[in-house]
Amino acid sequence: MSDKPTPLSGFPELLPEHRVVERAVIASLSRTFELHGFANIETRAVEPLERLSKGGEIDKEIYVLRRLQAEDSAGDSGLALHFDLTVPFARYVLEHAGKLEFPFRRFQIQPAWRGERPQEGRYRQFTQADIDIVGRDTLGFHHDVEVVRVMAEALAELPLPGLSIQVNNRKLIQGFYRGLGIPDVTAAIRQIDKLDKQEPGAVVALLVSEAGASEEQAWRCVEMARLRTSDTVYLREYVEGLGVEDELLATGLDELVAVVDGCAGVAGERVRVEANLRIARGLDYYTGTVLEIFLDGYERLKSIGGGGRYDALASDGRTTYPGVGVSFGVSRTVVPLLADGALAPGRKVPSLVLVALADEESRPASDAVARALRSRGIATEVAASPQKFGKQIRYAERRDIPYVWFPATDGSDGTDGGTDHQVKDIRSGDQSAADPHSWTPAEETEK
RNA sequence: GUGGGUGUAGCUCAGCUGGUAGAGCGCUGCGUUGUGGUCGCAGAUGCCGCGGGUUCGAGUCCCGUCACUCACCCCA
Secondary structure: OOOOOOOOOOOOOOOHHHHHHHHHHHHHHHHHHHHOOOEEOOOOOEEEHHHHOOOOHHHHHOOEOOOOOOOOOOOOOOEEEOOOOHHHHHHHHHHHHHHOOOOEEEEEEEEEEOOOOOEOOEOOEEEEEEEEEEOOOOOOOHHHHHHHHHHHHHHHOOOOOOEEEEEEEHHHHHHHHHHHOOOOHHHHHHHHHHHHOOOHHHHHHHHHHHHOOOHHHHHHHHHHHOOEEOOHHHHHHHHHOOOOOOHHHHHHHHHHHHHHHHOOOOOOOOEEEEEEOOOOOOOOOOOOEEEEEEEOOOHHHOOOEEEEEEEEEEEOOOOEEEEEEEEEEHHHHHHHHHHOOOOOOOOOOOOOEEEOOOOHHHHHHHHHHHHHHHHOOOOEEEOOOOOOHHHHHHHHHHOOOOEEEEOOEOOOOOOOOOEOOEEEEOOOOOEEEOOOOOOOOOHHHOO
């Protein structure tokens, strides 16, 4: 008992019937991404620490690697586990720039690690699915629209509740703040991001104290952030009606309208793309489009995905590689939904057929049946031991194997003239004669 | 990192003001001797998280510790 391992908080491990769902999600996402020409890559789990830590809040969540033999705590290797897929990707682009074709579009589905306190939907190891498009020196704005569309399409294919992709634009925010005359625009963005958990009055106070805004300016920031709509005509009216003139603001508004309008085609009942002027994103490398994804009914999970435009995340000094991308939290979404039954578990075992075993002497006959079925792509296993058939049926039932196959007997054991092959659908109880070289399972049991 | 909650059978949990451990589900067997699911009967299973203290006696009270969990912070 004391030998029984206890769970490690924040490192979720799925049972087979749950893992099969996660794998289906990953396969579905991959299919959609590839349909749009995104190539897959996998980056190493580890990056040099100084590349990861750029002085953000996230620094203290980084797991550092250290050899056990290292003399003391100062002896870390300078290597650390990546905490997202964007930073490693930027490094990858710089490192392999000479061998890549630009604009480079890739998707990446991998674990990432963060040393924070776990909670529902927040883990220390989690799988993330990212798509990005990166250009050399320049990257057309239409790619902003494209990545959002692709992710919207990919998410629409998944068996999830409804969700919304809420889009904003850093240029719009910055231009508005600049036009308003706020001294510290960056600080103001960080504060306005807190609107969803703080009272407007509290955020106003922060804007005044942290960003040097006047009280009146602060209230206008809060007012601007209030709008959330998928109606871009109204969006334009509203923003222009705020009475702030700024070139950057106008550009940002145009871009935001373009993204929302550009996604109108894929947006449907379950996946909505809308403008939300409160979305800012904490990370400071975003320069234009920013977005976050929220699951209907699971707002408590906060965003299940996010992303945006970054014009200068990767640069080797001579060349800059602007990019735009979106990431989706696979673990963050799948694990809580499985836990509360919103996602139905899959089967525990891939086998569709269990071939019964009469006795050890007839194992070759059972194996032959299994081989015939497998040769036609039907996942099949042979019973582990020649127990009573009732037991063997229960074995199949417990593993969610829908069919049990009773091999033919040739009558050589003297019982009678022998029997035909029989296959039983244990969900319905129906049993009938069948030929292992031609029998196929009913439609609905195929994956 | 800070604060709250919880650790009892494989799982979910009960166990009163301290008196030597329980239920449901699951599991095993039998009824049913090579066709499951229902039903009935029988059975197995616990260092009561760990360490210390109080006590004649601790699952129960006290202290510590570890783990899990929730919230804050931050984010996928």
